[in-house]
């Protein structure tokens with residue numbers, strides 16, 4: 193039994209984690225702390241709202257004293273820290289929010305945990321601060337370089353990656369200096385249900401359905417290692433249960449794909465689904481498939497992202513061999529589930545795509561000249 197504080201639980205991965213955790217039927221309370229920024233959607237938590245173990249606190253992790261009072265009042269023994277500014281493109285157009293939330297916000301949480309758990313000893317039993325981080329802290333790989341492992345030197349290239357790297361170092365320092373029981377996971381790119389449609393895979397799905405251009409950065413040959421989001425949730429659970437305190441675990445899908453190949457695969461899957469189901473073709477009447485054309489016709493190459501990392505790949509040997517974690521979903525099954533989820537949950541993605549988001553898309557995906 194654990195009492196969890198899940199920061200950023202209304203975001204993409206956080207919401208999937210909360211659903212996964214509560215579906216397992218564990219005892220104990222789960223509190224989500226989320227500021228509901230553009231990326232946070234309370235609607236992603238609709239399926240757990242009536243669960244008596246669940247509660248939601250609308251708040252900012254940077255607010256001094258907020259996390260501290262939650263830990264004390266709710267007897268929280270486990271923090272799973274997802275809250276972050278997470279989109280690389282936004283960190284290029286406006287880095288300040290990344291330093292504030294990812295660095296200062298993480299530090300506020302660490303201070304709260306140290307005060308309540310270590311200094312006041314206000315919570316009985318084992319405690320854990322689990323920090324959710326990214327493979328982007330390791331920088332970029334050439335095509336034949338070995339994949340990132342836990343001892344790969346940090347070389348963050350974007351303001352996003354640098355802010356996550358800084359937060360990783362603070363988490364490590366609170367363990368070494370103050371003895372805070374921490375674990376960290378550095379995970380590769382996630383995909384799946386509730387993914388905000390400004391990221392590659394959901395953007396491609398919803399733009400095909402609306403008959404809009406599919407923006408592909410540069411030559412589209414950037415390689416990422418993709419993991420189904422529920423497998424990420426399982427990995428965090430495994431690390432909470434069996435991970436060694438103070439350790440870092442890399443999490444990945446051993447599933448490297450070039451962006452352009454993903455876009456073409458998603459095009460083929462959406463075409464296939466609409467060809468097989470006349471009611472879907474009628475509902476998404478702007479999509480190429482509904483008029484007998486191929487979704488690939490929408491692909492539009494746009495100016496590459498500044499400093500775009502070429503390749504990320506995760507060596508997941510440590511979590512596999514030490515904790516026995518293996519992803520359940522293959523890319524073939526996971527991507528089909530993802531396409532089907534977006535086909536079945538149009539109300540969700542229409543609601544999260546408001547005006548400010550659309551204006552942001554227009555300024556960030558400029559056609560290449």
Ligand SMILES: NC(=O)c1ccc[n+]([C@@H]2O[C@H](COP(=O)([O-])OP(=O)(O)OC[C@H]3O[C@@H](n4cnc5c(N)ncnc54)[C@H](O)[C@@H]3O)[C@@H](O)[C@H]2O)c1
Pocket residue numbers: 199200201202203204205206225226227228229230231232233251252253254273274275276277278279293297324325326327356378379380381382383388
């Ligand atoms: N998406 C990926 O592929 C990926 C891969 C590896 C690691 N990660 C890490 O996982 C975590 C979650 O990523 P995601 O894709 O779900 O992000 P997301 O942007 O979808 O969600 C972030 C959540 O944090 C909340 N938030 C932002 N600032 C906050 C603040 N100051 N106080 C409280 N809440 C705040 C947002 O409202 C949102 O609900 C991040 O730490 C990210 O670095 C993401």
